[in-house]
Amino acid sequence: MNQAEIYLAAALGIMLIGLYGLFTQPHLLRKLIALNLFGSGIFLVYVAVARRIAGETPDPVPHAMVLTGIVISVSATALGLVLARRVKTLTGGTELPPPVEPEP
Amino acid sequence: MMRLHRVILALLLAAFGWLLARAFVSLPASPPHLADAVTAQMDQSGVTHPLTAVLLNFRGYDTLLEIGVLLLAGLAALAVSGSATTTPRAELLDRPAVLLGLVRVLMPVLVVVAFYILWIGSYRPGGAFQAGSILGAGGVLLVLAGVVDGARVRLALRMILGFGFLVFLLVSATVMAGGRALLEYPVPYAGLLILLIECAATLSIGAILTLLFLGVVAKEEAS
Numbered sequence: 001m002n003q004a005e006i007y008l009a010a011a012l013g014i015m016l017i018g019l020y021g022l023f024t025q026p027h028l029l030r031k032l033i034a035l036n037l038f039g040s041g042i043f044l045v046y047v048a049v050a051r052r053i054a055g056e057t058p059d060p061v062p063h064a065m066v067l068t069g070i071v072i073s074v075s076a077t078a079l080g081l082v083l084a085r086r087v088k089t090l091t092g093g094t095e096l097p098p099p100v101e102p103e104p
Numbered sequence: 105m106m107r108l109h110r111v112i113l114a115l116l117l118a119a120f121g122w123l124l125a126r127a128f129v130s131l132p133a134s135p136p137h138l139a140d141a142v143t144a145q146m147d148q149s150g151v152t153h154p155l156t157a158v159l160l161n162f163r164g165y166d167t168l169l170e171i172g173v174l175l176l177a178g179l180a181a182l183a184v185s186g187s188a189t190t191t192p193r194a195e196l197l198d199r200p201a202v203l204l205g206l207v208r209v210l211m212p213v214l215v216v217v218a219f220y221i222l223w224i225g226s227y228r229p230g231g232a233f234q235a236g237s238i239l240g241a242g243g244v245l246l247v248l249a250g251v252v253d254g255a256r257v258r259l260a261l262r263m264i265l266g267f268g269f270l271v272f273l274l275v276s277a278t279v280m281a282g283g284r285a286l287l288e289y290p291v292p293y294a295g296l297l298i299l300l301i302e303c304a305a306t307l308s309i310g311a312i313l314t315l316l317f318l319g320v321v322a323k324e325e326a327s
Contacts (some may be wrong), residue, residue: 005128008128012121012124012125012128015121015124016120016121019117020113020117021273022116022165023113024110024113041115043126052131057139057140058139059137059139060138060139060142060154060155060157060158061139061142061156061158061162061163063140063155064155064158064159064166065163067159067167067233068159068167068170070202071170071174071233071309072173072174074256074313075173075174075176075178075316076177078181078313078316078317078319078320079177079180079181079316080277081320082180082184082316082319084322085319085320086184086185087184
């Protein structure tokens, strides 16, 4: 198992932990953290893929994609935080309210 | 019931993980050498750092949309928390003096560092996003220390919110006049155009990040 494969395996684990947290944690802040964990796993995949061949300089194209992705995830997280605050203001809770049952 | 949900979720995730693992294993042994293509075209990019060349020239489309997404997030935050009031002045008066003093010392340094990072982006790691986040951090510090009035900052930030995206869009569209494709900079001016875009983007990114922070900390009255 070379270096890149170790990173890929770690990325896989991080992604799965993040996804599991996203679906099981009801608290909105925890959901956001889980989403970020999932995203970090994806970034790790790109960084690992960028230097799969040992000894060579890393490929700048996947690195540029990760850099773009980080900015996107920062904006998504910030928007999520703003929305979570709005939920807190409107409902007083930190979890999403249960879906409204449609009228029969 | 909840237990059943978790078991199903775990099974789905295991299947997803297995698929991903299969994909990783089946990656080609010798990956395509995009790095070589980048190196071969470096003299046409107008900069000497490969990452900056990819970000702002070869894959400039990504970066243009990236700034667009950032702008969108800033606008959405404004829309959601626009009516919210920021901390009133009376509360700001009892902020710790150490924080105030620190901010006064740090702010000029932050601005200088931000523009240094922006400037070296053409030949070293650095660039608009790193510089913009440093400016944004400065903005957050200013808000925390209450050095500036929330409402006035908000107005100023709104003014430069879309500046970076606008300049980027204008440049990328203007180069089309010479029969070139979108974002295809003329080679002699590529470095200058990239610097222009990065300067505008740095200001906007700093403003958007500060606005996002303001949106998160803003005090809201329950309606």
